[in-house]
Amino acid sequence: MLNISPIPAFNDNYIWLISNGDHAAVVDPGDATPVERTLAERGLTLDAILITHHHRDHTGGVKALLARWPEARLYAPAAEPMPAPGGSALQEGDRVQLAELGLELAVMAVPGHTLGHIAYHGQGLLFCGDTLFSGGCGRLFEGSPQQMHQSLSRLAALPDETRVYCTHEYTQANLAFCHAVEPNNPELKKYLQKVAKLRQQGIPTLPSSIGLEKAVNVFLRPHLAGVRAAARHHAMAELNEDAEVFAALRRWKDDF
Template sequence: MSKPLRSEPSVAALQVHAIPTFSDNYVWLLQRGSRAVLVDPGEAPPVQRALDQRGLQLEMILVTHHHGDHVGGIAQLVGGRTIPVPGPQAEAAKIPTLTRLLNDGDVVDLLGTQAEVIAVPGHTLGHIAFHFPAEKLLFCGDTLFSGGCGRLFEGTPAQMLASLSRLAALPEDTAVYCAHEYTQSNLAFARAVEGGNRELADYRARVDACRSAGEPSLPSRIGTERAINPFLRTAQAGIRDAVVAHAGEKLNDQTAIFAALRAWKDGFRPAATP
């Protein structure tokens, strides 16, 4: 007899663990007791090792978007079992392993709690994020990074700006679990844009210490990102002035500022350390 998709809350706390994959990806492992849910498993072997080492039973796999480094391990991890794989309906044709198709506003029951689906097009057209309001957790794939945002492979600047604005409106103490360890390079760019930001300098020092110790820089917090992430700060006069100066032309609205900022980041190379 199969287990129901929704089960009663457990007294065990919900834990989140980072599983490094490829060169800079994180698969997020959500654990409550001996039960587990994965977010965006791009490859199977390191994830299966983590499950086995912790003695966990995989109950679900959440998917934010169709890129191979987020979905490539799903089939092997499922292995013919009946494991729910909810993900974006708009990208179902590109993710044949999905078992439930999600849209903005849908709710997923898992591990005795709920995740709300937020549509965040931009990086891809069907990209979604999972927000756990009770636990104040956000799994945002490649939309929001600490100090940055995803490249616009399919969406428009207006779409990505709107998506980031939705995420930035979440409670400031929401933990941000993005899918790549890009923080140091993102902060180097943020410093080039807004070098006088004291909070950015302090955060960069903390991140550098964390990475030197071999620890992930994540999760960040929504409040932190509002203070240091230039892609959430395009309405700020200092950001606007820096982008206009770099672009060398008049930019008439916030979407144009955002588009020019993203183009600047796409071509940015940090200065070499002397």
């Protein structure tokens, strides 16, 4: 039976551990040490490593893990540097077969945070790296607002029940920004309360879901009149296109 759990790393990263029986894969292992500890504690064999983008806090543990598990397969974006030799370079439309786990994932190109960023989607699961966060989205280190808006729109078009496994515990801070944009959103108010309780108990707020994010995440809601009005007011500019609203929201969040 498929099991997915977060392995905390650094200050706020989650390395996602996917397991079935005694087989396992990890997504974005920035640090090998907590992964090795968890594999040992659970008696798991590492079969695969999935990378969404090239940032060090997502790739830093790859070489050490492959040294310990040389048979493990590495998957990473084709448009970014491979974190270790011999990996499979992936692009839009490719599929990753994890037969040991009974899992097949499709690759989606989601540029914005980085130019070659990819996400893995399938069987009701989405591993989206730093593209979509609960209540937020990644900073635009390499891509344009238009690229990120298009990438988020593609993710928002996935089924509402899709579980969202992003890689940072940013939810509470992100929701504070969403509340500044949409102070009267009732779904957002409920989610804020739920997240506050979870964090008080040290419990992860993830995974989220596409349906929830569409209801509370302003970066998926630039087409709505209230979000657009708030962005216009803050930017003191006329914003006519959804991508322009998104860009204004992203700039606002950068300084929030």
